[in-house]
Amino acid sequence: MAPTKPHGPASYFPSIEAKYGRSVDDWFALMDGAGITGQKDLVNWLKTEHEMGHGHATALAQFHLNPGKWQR
Incomplete structure (x- = not known):
């Protein structure tokens, strides 16, 4: 069975990493x-x-808090 596609905030993670050049784990550490x-x-x-951007910031904040x- 193929892995499920991320839903919710995690669905933004690939574009966040590509656009801002940091992994989401790096962003979580910065937020901590x-x-x-x-x-x-x-x-x-x-x-x-x-x-x-607002959408990316909201996705990271929601997942972080x-x-x-959500699944990653």
Whole structure:
């Protein structure tokens, strides 16, 4: 059986890695280091500090704050 395609935020991961040149694990480590716990604040931080688009920032923040909710 073929592996299932990622759903939810993880479906953005390949394009995030390609566009911004970092692995999602690198982004998660950066978010850990930022010490920001709220989704809105985390999204704004990714957008302002790393010039990330809103959709990509939201996908990373959602997955980072709720890692058990979606498959990678």
